[in-house]
Amino acid sequence: MSVGIRHDDLRRRNRAMVISAVRRAGQPSRTEIAATTGLSHSTISAISADLIQEGILTESKASEPTALKRGRPQIGLALNPEAAAVLTVVLSLNFLSVAVIDYAGQVIAEEQRRLDTLVMPRDELIGECLAIVRRRLQDPDLDVGSVARIAMGIQGITDSHARAMLWSPITPLTDIPFADILEREFGIPATMENDCNMMAVALRWRDPERYRDNFIAILLSHGIGMGLVLKGELFTGTHSSGGEFGHMIHRPGGALCRCGRRGCVEAYAGNYAIWRSAMGISEDAAPTDVGDADMRALAANARQEDGPEREAYRRAGEALGFGLGSLFALIDPAPVAMVGVSAAAFDLIEPALREAIAQTAGGQHSSSISFDTEPNELPLIREGCAMRALTFVDQEIFAPGVQAKIGAAGKNVA
Amino acid sequence: MSVGIRHDDLRRRNRAMVISAVRRAGQPSRTEIAATTGLSHSTISAISADLIQEGILTESKASEPTALKRGRPQIGLALNPEAAAVLTVVLSLNFLSVAVIDYAGQVIAEEQRRLDTLVMPRDELIGECLAIVRRRLQDPDLDVGSVARIAMGIQGITDSHARAMLWSPITPLTDIPFADILEREFGIPATMENDCNMMAVALRWRDPERYRDNFIAILLSHGIGMGLVLKGELFTGTHSSGGEFGHMIHRPGGALCRCGRRGCVEAYAGNYAIWRSAMGISEDAAPTDVGDADMRALAANARQEDGPEREAYRRAGEALGFGLGSLFALIDPAPVAMVGVSAAAFDLIEPALREAIAQTAGGQHSSSISFDTEPNELPLIREGCAMRALTFVDQEIFAPGVQAKIGAAGKNVA
DNA sequence: CACTATTTTTTTGAGGCTCGAAAAAAAGCC
DNA sequence: GGCTTTTTTTCGAGCCTCAAAAAAATAGTG
Known part of the structure; x- marks a missing residue:
């Protein structure tokens, strides 16, 4: 009420x-x-x-x-840039990056590290995150007032309160309450955001003309993720970050997905799926990680001649198209941004994708649906985290009141 | 902004x-x-x-x-029941019903009519709606103050501003701006609501314990419709009433749907689809209207012996299950209400439905997903329309101000 | 039956907020 | 320098909400 x-x-x-x-x-x-x-x-x-x-x-x-x-x-x-500062932490496959951002939104310090996220034990993964944050906070050059907020972004599913990572493809670990961990360690309010949601937030700030009240950001990478803005608000699930577009069912009982189920969109359009299909590997084969360079080479091959590589991208386009068609049946068509390494191969994906959409309820406006591509997701995720954190400072710290109290009460409930 | x-x-x-x-x-x-x-x-x-x-x-x-x-x-x-009154108009297949409701929510007059919606020309259909409303408004017994709002509900797609019917299975006509027509004729503010959305509104009032912030109402009838409440708000598309669950794609290129496309959930779970499948008619055959009595007989047959009838319900359950699974991937699981004549056959549908959901991303919480059934949709739709109209009177007429101005501005934009 | 305890509702005065109008400030124009 | 134009600040009026106190209405008690 x-x-x-x-x-x-x-x-x-x-x-x-x-x-x-x-x-x-x-x-x-x-x-x-x-x-x-x-x-x-x-x-x-x-x-x-x-x-x-x-x-x-x-x-x-x-x-x-x-x-x-x-x-x-x-x-x-x-x-006033010195009014506050925020800190962003982006954890992706084998890669951890941190940035300190002043109140006006300028990056004033950053640090990046490679690490083996897939095999690290729990304590070590958390430890690395805490260590890199601590180094930035102890940096003597950091004198832009106090860091008022930490926003952490991760590929995978987070809870709807932005407190914890529930599941992620970058690690076998599950249910890590990063927000609580960071808050306890540094005494700074923190949130744990979903990467694709942050991509959407960033796109909105980058190009408010195009990405305004309704749009879709789709990550085409190892996995398929989605950030959705509807009626000007970031859409999240009722319990989790939601918007698991990649795990909508494309073909019941179909190809094996990284999530262990069958027939997901991702099992046809994720990097591993495209690779598997292009190499003639069985759809039942376990997903493997494919490097960005390999994917680029695959796309180059597909462009050169009409072979299994091109067919693999076609099938990816088909899966994405039917998925988008189902999505459009629910929310109506909206502008789409394709982000990630396979967005660079969108020319190979688009024809089949449009053909598939045309066969769905979204197809009525097929021609009016526009796609934009952005191959590099990491800067977007960081920008999104930064804006998220800054907006929080704007609202909860510099305009405190009942809202903040409600927030605190909500936390107890959660 | x-x-x-x-x-x-x-x-x-x-x-x-x-x-x-x-x-x-x-x-x-x-x-x-x-x-x-x-x-x-x-x-x-x-x-x-x-x-x-x-x-x-x-x-x-x-x-x-x-x-x-x-x-x-x-x-x-x-x-105060006499503070105002509202009028609901529900237009469904071959059936038109109107009710006058006092400010406290009690029905004080009603009228119903059978008509051939499928073959009526545009003027006649609109004329019938206007005539029945006019009769109620001119009723000398109606002395509960003035009628302050009309809410009309229809099976089909409406625009997101609740002004017009865009498409409906009950008539070949399209794009009828019923809200404007009613407003012009009677000088009373009106809206044109989607039937399934009104079902959801009504469920929320009937059982706020169960249907609170997140739930799904699915209409299992000739077609498959959905009303969705997320975070306490009715979910609509960006342009239309949205939530066209029935036209999510179940099997790309599959059975022929009433919408003319192929493989929609409805093409497997709508009354005509179950009938077609049970009778051994081709999936490519044009959908036909099946009476409620025939559907009840079909369900009875299916319960009696394991034959093509039972298999037809199984396939419907599968389609609904995979569709719900995809939906749950986007919004997370939530309580479901199954409404309409085939909800009475939910015992035949549920096993396959649950089995399908278990194979999807929603399956993680498969057991916690609960279903409720309500065979009769019409009372729900009318109740929803009534609450919609009354809530409008509460907010826009008895607490007028900027809210109303914003609404008016939005109307100009639309 | 008068009196007290308890709970709900109304009254009252204080403090804040926004608004419109007017004043003040800061430029360009002639 | 005086006039015009535009932006910003100041000031008083009118509301609104709140806390505290007062009033109202009833049950218990001797």
Whole structure:
């Protein structure tokens, strides 16, 4: 049951709104903020005076060389980079990367490490994550105020409260409550986010024109993942991060999937599936990890001549197309971003994919469905984590109130 | 971009909250309302005094024969039945029904008609709907204040703004803007709702214990439809009513569906599909309408001996199971209500359904997924429409303000 | 039956918030 | 320098919610 609005929530929400307007617009004037938020000039003036006084915003006097307009020139408001900092941790197959980001969103430090995630025992994997974070936090160059939030991203399934990794293809380990572990160790609020969700968050910030209220980000890599934004909100499952597009059923009882089941979309469109099919290996064979270089070579071969390689991509396209068709039956068509190493081979995938979609309920608008590709997922995931963490600071730390209390109560329940 | 909160929104939202609390709880006292909304007693006292003065609420003095407690007894607050009325219109295959409902939710008049929806021309179909509504509105017995809202429900696809029927299995006609037509004719705000969505709304009111924040209502009838509530909100597509579960792809290139495509879940689990399969008719044969009595006979046969009838239900269960499995991959498992004539044959469907789900990503929690059945969909659809319309009156008419303005703006956009 | 204890509801005063209007500030234009 | 234009700040009014106190209404008690 939703709760009444207290009088003090009012200021809190409007504060959050002003901060969010500044983060989105870059250097808006008070007048612009008043226009986008619908609040009066006096209210914006009062709130921004508070925020400047608290060191959250700054007046960026020397902005552009004045826009040659009559009247009092607008004073741009900007986020004060030193108001806070956040830390992102991205854990992917055999790779761990950390970045420190200032309040304005600039990366001010980073560190990366290779590690054997597939064989590391639990303590060691957690230990490596904690160690790399600790090194960054102890960096003497880090003087941008305190780190107010950690956002960790991982390939795999997380819980819907963004507290724990439940399952991941990068390790046989399960149910690691990374958010709690990080919070306990460093005393900094943390979340454990799903990689594809973070890709979607990042795309929204990168290109709000295209990726606005409804869109789909699909990771084409070892596995097939999805981040979904519907009606302006990140879509998550009721218990987990949800959106396991790769494990929708393409052919009941079909090819063996990495998840142990049969016929999943991923079992036809994941890297291992394309490889298996191109090499003439049985669909019942256990999935193997295929390097990015091998996949690129495979795609090159497929482009060169019409052989089993091209057929493998065709089958991947078909699986993705029917999967998308089923998805579109549920949510209606929306713009799609294909991310990851196999997105670079999307030219090989697209024809069969479109042909399949045309045979589904989504096919009505088949031609209007547009695809964009982005081969490199890691920067996107990190950007998404950064924005997630910064948005949290905006809302929960710099505009605290009832919301934060609800959050705390929710944590106890979870 | 969400808009700032004005000072005057506050009262409006809290008014809406009080009304909603009374609608939900029946006859709560001011103290109970204060507890559930989190607002102070003084605020609730002020708001409820306003609402009583305006004739929206009433003090139901003679409630229960006093709860034998010390202290000043609580005064129950109730909705004033005469504060307003709403009208529901449910259009289904060859059947049109209308009901007038008072503000407290009681049916005060109804009328039903048989008509040949499949062959009626556009003007005639619209004319019949208008005529039956007009008769109810002109009823001299109708003196419960003015009818403030019309909610129409139809089997088929509606647009996401609930304005028009886009496509429906009950008529070859498409794109009928019923909401606009009704509004123009009677000057009463109207919406055009999807039948399965209304089933979900009704289930939520009927059994809030079971159907709360996340659940699925599936209509097993001529076609297969779905109403989905996620995180407490009715899920709709980005353009249409969405949730076309029946047209997710079960077997690429498979059986012929009523929608003209192949391999949809419905092409295996719709009444016509079960019938076709049981009678040994080709999967390529055009779907035919099968009467409810024939379906009940078919189910009886299937229960009696293991023959093609039983096999037909098994295949339906398989299709539904894999479809649900794919759905659960996206949204995680949730309670399911099976509604419609074939829900009465769910005993024949369930084993294969569960077996199929167990082979999918949803299968992890296979045993915890619970099904409930309700053979009669029409009362549910009407109840859902009624609650939809009443909730609108609560929010947009009795607590008007920015909310309504946003709605109007959205209408212009659409 | 009067009185006390208990619980609910209303009243009252204080404090905050947003808004509109007016004033102040800061430029360009002539 | 004075005028115009635009942005930002200031100020008083009007609401709203809240906490505390008062009032109301009933059950228990002697």
